[in-house]
Amino acid sequence: MQIFLTLDYELFSGDNPGTVENSIILPTEKLLEVGDKYDAKFVFFVDSGYLDRLSFYKKRYEKLAKDYEKIVNQLRFLDANGHDIQLHIHPHWEDCTFDGEKWSMDTKRFRIHSFEEDEIEDIVCRYKKALTDIVGDKVFAYRAGGWCLQPFDKLKKSLKKHNIWLDSTVYEDGLNSSDTHYYDFRNAPKKSLWKFEKDPVVEDINGFFTEIPISTYPVSPLFFWKFAYHKKFAKNDHKVYGDGVTAGGSSNSLILKMLTRYSKSLVSLDGYRASLLKNALKENSKKELEGNFVVIGHPKAVTPYSLKELDNFLDFSIHSEHKVTTFARFTADK
Ligand SMILES: [Zn+2]
Numbered sequence: 001m002q003i004f005l006t007l008d009y010e011l012f013s014g015d016n017p018g019t020v021e022n023s024i025i026l027p028t029e030k031l032l033e034v035g036d037k038y039d040a041k042f043v044f045f046v047d048s049g050y051l052d053r054l055s056f057y058k059k060r061y062e063k064l065a066k067d068y069e070k071i072v073n074q075l076r077f078l079d080a081n082g083h084d085i086q087l088h089i090h091p092h093w094e095d096c097t098f099d100g101e102k103w104s105m106d107t108k109r110f111r112i113h114s115f116e117e118d119e120i121e122d123i124v125c126r127y128k129k130a131l132t133d134i135v136g137d138k139v140f141a142y143r144a145g146g147w148c149l150q151p152f153d154k155l156k157k158s159l160k161k162h163n164i165w166l167d168s169t170v171y172e173d174g175l176n177s178s179d180t181h182y183y184d185f186r187n188a189p190k191k192s193l194w195k196f197e198k199d200p201v202v203e204d205i206n207g208f209f210t211e212i213p214i215s216t217y218p219v220s221p222l223f224f225w226k227f228a229y230h231k232k233f234a235k236n237d238h239k240v241y242g243d244g245v246t247a248g249g250s251s252n253s254l255i256l257k258m259l260t261r262y263s264k265s266l267v268s269l270d271g272y273r274a275s276l277l278k279n280a281l282k283e284n285s286k287k288e289l290e291g292n293f294v295v296i297g298h299p300k301a302v303t304p305y306s307l308k309e310l311d312n313f314l315d316f317s318i319h320s321e322h323k324v325t326t327f328a329r330f331t332a333d334k
Helices: 020-037 048-057 062-080 091-095 117-135 153-161 221-232 252-260 271-287 304-318 327-333
Strands: 002-009 043-047 084-089 141-144 175-177 182-184 194-196 209-211 216-219 263-266 292-297 323-325
Touching: 002 020, 002 327, 020 062, 020 304, 043 048, 043 062, 043 141, 048 062, 048 084, 048 091, 048 117, 062 084, 062 117, 084 117, 084 327, 117 153, 216 271, 221 263, 221 271, 263 271, 271 292, 271 304, 304 323, 323 327
Parallel strands: 002 043, 002 292, 002 323, 043 084, 084 141
Antiparallel strands: 175 182, 194 209, 216 263
């Protein structure tokens, strides 16, 4: 399989979004240390809403000028070393303000769908530019913030106009509906790549867009109990690098379902979920050996434990027929 190690490069969305150093820069360096051992390259989905906001404030506040510079330097380094820099949109940054000391976070407009179509066009344009200003004109892939990709018709024109043609947001059985989130991927094709036009879960062989979904793996309720436990009582190896808090996401009924029924877990590098990596690859390659295996992760949610699991996973992968690649390389090879 082609393995894509994708990372949403971002701060937290809660009242305390965390520091750039601990939630982004340091854990990214830790990930690179492991990846470099195997010459594995990552795909970074960069929260360009945050980047655009930093860029807006950097003239006024020295502190944010420094944060911006740290991120620019790291993104340039990543780009120069063969990692992908792609577009991730969290439009709630439009409503977040900085008072000279701290951010005041506002996630009422968490979904891009909270904006009008002409505002969406402006957001996609500015956010893509926030990236191309740093790494040049090589951004073509998208991951929706909080997986809120639907209804797609509101986004379609803007993405097309800015030549964003690859999406990696969908995951099998994905479903969420809360005050801030909405998506329903239950009818998505059971494939690891397809084309689409109107709706990312409806295949259209003549469509402009390509979907390479995030991989999943079936897990028992016991796994989610362990996962919840490690999250709540995290210490030592299970403590995340990130130092912020997340704003509410999944609805309570969804969490209850995960804790009581067999369900699909996203294949992830984050925390305790990383324990599933190897088995998930084996299981997915049984279905489609030549297919794509997309792992999601967040530097802020990485732990010393998950780094060890990543190391084991890469060691296993390179001694098998699988190949770690990026969307840019995958596209160039075709
Ligand atoms: Zn995100």
